Amino acid sequence: IWGQQAKAIQGMLDFDYVCRRNSPSVVASTYPFTGDNKQKYYFGQKEILIPAYKSMAKAFATHPEATVMITFASMRSVFETVLEALEFPQIKVIAIIAEGVPENQTRKLLKIAHDRGVTLIGPATVGGIKPGAFKIGNTGGMMDNILASKLYRPGSVAYVSRSGGMSNELNNIISQNTNGVYEGIAIGGDRYPGSTYTDHVIRYQNDDRVKMIVLLGEVGGVEEYKIVDLLKQKKVTKPLVAWCIGTCADHITSEVQFGHAGASANALGETAACKNAALRASGALVPESFDDLGNKIRQTYDDLVRQQIIIPQPEVPPPAVPMDYAWARELGLIRKPASFMTSICDERGEELNYAGVPITKVLESDMG
Template identity: 30%
Template sequence: MSILIDENTNVLVQGITGNEGSRAVKLMQEYGTKVLAGVTPGKGGQLVEGVPVYDTVKEALENHPEINASIVYVPPFAAKDAVFEAAANGLNLVNCITEGVPVRDAADMVSFSRQNNSVLVGPSSIGILSPGKSRLGVIGGLKEMVGEIYRPGEIGVISKSGGMTNETAWVVRQAGLGQSTVVGIGGDIIIGCAFADLLKLFENDRQTKGVVIFGELGGTYEEQIADLMKEGGFTKPLAAFIAGNFTEQMPEGMSFGHAGALIQGEKGRPKHKMKLLKEAGAIVVGNHDELGEAIKKAI
């Protein structure tokens, strides 16, 4: 098995005619992902890499009713409407790649998606990849690289950082392991799927024997993992690396990189996150390249 996407995932690309959207289509097709249609208002009737373009999600679904997932490549000001349109039309999974989405819009996107029983991954996600089955987005990069880093296996991978998603999957491969599903959740303050949400899915996935995470300073998403583990909601081995120890001496209120990497009191600091995760039973490593061997020993 896997979580979120598999060989039966049929994809709609919102914003398909833009540079990022069209590039993603090509890379997804190379991996074998079934990209059935795209949407760009006012561009209906065009073809992008052989994929038909429609003006609305409704029109795309009327012509391709088997579509069950959407990936969003639209400008920040249009992201909210795109996610709303996908969720309102019954798509079970929406992966929002768009960066720079206003916080209020992101909050509305998360709320609307939940009301419509649609799983939202992102915004600011790099994508989702279930090795050998399907990928959403450019996660993994070119065909040669994605085949080297990603192999079918038993380890789930979740990363706040888009850039470190591939790196984290790679340390799993270096330990001689493969991945079940790899998810870039995005590093914004408000995101659709946090670590804990995905761990619940991995808990019920027979293929997944353990999970590794790349966390960061700021927010409370890592703390939520500790709560979930203490409650018995995730019982499989978990290895974690929390980036940002250099910020421990920085004053409260400073922001670092991602919008969600904001120090606000003790809770958002890496050492606090690491302490809670250890107390909950997670394996917390001091160096990122130790993640692979740590989870290998634990499963």
């Protein structure tokens, strides 16, 4: 992990624990503005120490088994940070959380990463999640959402989206209508994401543990048409449920720029409606609206169950994750009696004094 992100790291460790991992997924963090130290976290009820390094080189040398880096560097420093990480051959995946990364810098990183066989996720992403195994940063939300969406064990459905917020919605929709998520990736909202829909859909197609695929595209760009070509060429044969959000833009007379940098239609073919029509014509399972997406996923899943391509397994409850004291107190779940604390120290064996007054007199006189 690059950066001082204690809350995100603790969230990842809690996810590891609820997935019944034997050891934490996070082995170290690095931050150039502090010295080497160890930081305390929880793994279930057990307190553990995770090393933090000033030098990225020392971090990778000390932990040669680490192949994934998550960088929380800001848009001002993320280019240099990722450039340095790409120098280490052990790295296979880098997740870039920062928004607002200049497009020329992103394209340079894409070229270098492609030449070295490294997968980039982001920029402008919440990351991704592999239920039962690992999650990136704050993906999946709070623990109650993770448990409700059954992300603590793998399902049979893999998805890819641009939006991190909508990926959490997909977790919810898929968990309610199928046996759960196998893997989910939010590629990021910039016009030049580090990895594309195509990269991940092809991975899912080649993974026998994935039985169906969900694609959530959006207005702007033409990446969805590459999926159309894959469907026409029969390179994607698994059931693909797809929907492109942003159809409301067609009903607005002025040009619309949505929240993502790439979410703006600069031509008719970049509109969500045109993409949905093309996906439907190529064989994708496209609902009539986003409200109907869950029903389309449910129908597809039920068909696979009837064909015995998916065989539902008995649900095993996850282990309970202890709640932090501060959070439990904020929710009103616990209470603690008031305590008297003093910093007075006198080890001579005589009665403690406060400003020259015996402590018993202070208490008896109700002075403190």
